[in-house]
Amino acid sequence: MRDAVRDATxxxxxxxxxxxxxxxxxxxRSGVHKTTVYRRWGSAVGLIADALDRAAAQPWPVPDTGTLAGDLRALARLVATGYADPVEGPVARAFVLAATQSGDAARALHAFFARRHQQSAALVERAIERGEVPAxxxxxxxxxVAVAPLFYRLFITGEPAGEEAADRAAAAACAAARAGALTRPPGAAT
Amino acid sequence: MRDAVRDATxxxxxxxxxxxxxxxxxxxRSGVHKTTVYRRWGSAVGLIADALDRAAAQPWPVPDTGTLAGDLRALARLVATGYADPVEGPVARAFVLAATQSGDAARALHAFFARRHQQSAALVERAIERGEVPAxxxxxxxxxVAVAPLFYRLFITGEPAGEEAADRAAAAACAAARAGALTRPPGAAT
Known part of the structure; x- marks a missing residue:
């Protein structure tokens, strides 16, 4: 039932x-009785938070192209492609909009991105092992840094956020990392 | 009257x-009659769009510290400080939220940021003149690149967006620019 409700959401x-x-x-849409949905999910925001929880748990195809430049480009393009997708895009935008209006949705969104950052860390760790960036x-x-310019374009400035913007953001992050400008602050946990 | 209404907004x-x-x-709050406000501004969103128009027209203190690193750090800190300010912060957040819910507010917000980008270009032009970054x-x-990570933290991931985050974003942008990773795409207008 939970899957049916999430799919319908x-x-x-x-x-x-x-x-x-x-x-x-x-x-x-789900075929689950309305009073059951109200009882278990409470509201539209509850439905969104649950859908986000599921999205965070799903495997995420962390790129592995052999270079940091290639991996960051692939990662940024995943974001650009997702928001441009006619099905995924409105869902991803809805997650962000819901978070502006509900503390529960915001917490679910923040947890979703924390999980994405954790998963994506693998590509930086490989770059460290290859000696491409400082340890x-x-x-x-x-x-x-690789994805923020896309979100800035999508949600703040309304500028194009396609493949070219993705490639430029990824290139900036790669150059900054290689230059040693993205090391951990002194005293930070690893 | 227009100023009184904008101040009240x-x-x-x-x-x-x-x-x-x-x-x-x-x-x-403004002392202007309700029917007049309705007639000239239409709605809460119309009031926000007008307030954004005024904000875009106001002079903006583009930093001039003598180095690109210093200028970008000052710029990013202006953003971080603005959103953390008890008076300015809620107004700036309201502008972004309104844009998610209204095409008029979105157009005003995008124009506001286009103007900010134009004004801030001066600090990069000075860095070009000093030979700090490619022509x-x-x-x-x-x-x-210097400000996007702050907006990403504020509106997407819910992570801290204070002075440390500002300094790191600025340092990344400076390193990327110095490495030549932020040149104009071939064929782009200057």
Missing amino acids: LAELAERGYPGLTVEGVAA DTDAAEVVR | LAELAERGYPGLTVEGVAA DTDAAEVVR
Whole structure:
């Protein structure tokens, strides 16, 4: 039942976006009774938080191209492609919008990105092993710099956030990491 | 009258945030009659778009510290300090939230940031003149890389976005620019 409700939540978000998500719509689409959905998920925001929990738990294809430049480019393109996708894009935007309006959705979103940063750290660790970047490079910060310009374009400035923007953001993160500008602050945990 | 309404809009946003902004509240605070506010601004979103227009027109203290590293650090700290400010912070957040819910507010927000990028280009042009970065460095892209991690932390990941985060983002942008990773794409306008 939980999977059916989560699938219905994602499908409703893809079709209607965040403002169009209702417990009634998810109940009707999932075949789960409305009162059950209300009792277990509480509201549209509860449905989104649960969908985000599932998204965070899903395996994420961390790129492994053989170079830090290639891996960061692939990672940034995954983000750009996801937001441009006609099905995934509205869902991903809905997650961010929900977080601006609900503490529960915000907590779920933050946990989702913390998990993504942890998973993506692998590509920086490989670059350290290859000697491409200093040993004390901060993996999460490299990932942040590689994807942040895309989110800035998508949610703040409204500028194009396609493949070219992804490649430029990735190249900047790679150059900064190679220059030693993204090492961990003194005293930080590894 | 327009200034009184804009001041009242900013004061209401600072006190109540975006969800609490109403034409009635702005009318009462500004002393302008409610029907006049409705007729000229239409709605809370119209008030926000107008306040953003004014914010974009205001002079913006583009840092001039003598080095690109210093200028970018000062720029990123301006952003971090603004969002942390008890009065400015809620207003700046309200601008971004309003843009997620209204095309008019989104257009005003995008124009605001386009103007900020234009104004901030001066600090990159000075770095080019000093020979710190390649002559074909893309000024707007340097600014994006320097501030995007802060917006990513504030609006997407919910991570700390204070002075340390500002300094790290600025350092990454400076290193990337110096390494020649932020030049204009071939064929792009200057």
